[in-house]
Amino acid sequence: MPGLATALALILAYGQLTAFRQSFAFILVGHMIFTLPFMVRTVSSAFQRDDLLALEEAARSLGANFRQRFMGILVPAVFPAIVAGSLMVFTLSVGEFNLTWMLHTPLTRTLPVGLADSYASMRIEIGSAYTLVFFAVILPVLWGLQYLANLMQKRHGT
Numbered sequence: 001m002p003g004l005a006t007a008l009a010l011i012l013a014y015g016q017l018t019a020f021r022q023s024f025a026f027i028l029v030g031h032m033i034f035t036l037p038f039m040v041r042t043v044s045s046a047f048q049r050d051d052l053l054a055l056e057e058a059a060r061s062l063g064a065n066f067r068q069r070f071m072g073i074l075v076p077a078v079f080p081a082i083v084a085g086s087l088m089v090f091t092l093s094v095g096e097f098n099l100t101w102m103l104h105t106p107l108t109r110t111l112p113v114g115l116a117d118s119y120a121s122m123r124i125e126i127g128s129a130y131t132l133v134f135f136a137v138i139l140p141v142l143w144g145l146q147y148l149a150n151l152m153q154k155r156h157g158t
Helices: 003-014 024-047 050-061 066-095 097-103 111-120 124-156
Strands: none
Touching: 003 024, 003 097, 024 066, 024 097, 050 066, 066 124, 097 111, 111 124
């Protein structure tokens, strides 16, 4: 579903709740709704592997409770998919400008909205500063997630 449609649905459903509408939580909920299918699809496909089902059944037959099976077998086995989904969701969320543009208020001005405003008002020097801040925030997060994905791939071989 396009970001504009998600934003419009949120505004129509929850726009009258002034405190919620004027908080960053409103934008956060919009981005979560927009990116949730991508994360669910990535992680659910990892949970449907046959070998994972066999490992979980073996642990159950050996007396492991649900928490032990979930934290000891399932989460480590699908952790590379969780990291990959997180990387995808993060990049999608950062790149989704239309949703943020529709949901922001003067009190909840985000970095992409400030960047667009600075270029629209021909304040190139402010736009350049916004771009540098944008890269300074985004690149370390992406590098960290990529490092974590590579580490998990070496550790688990998946």
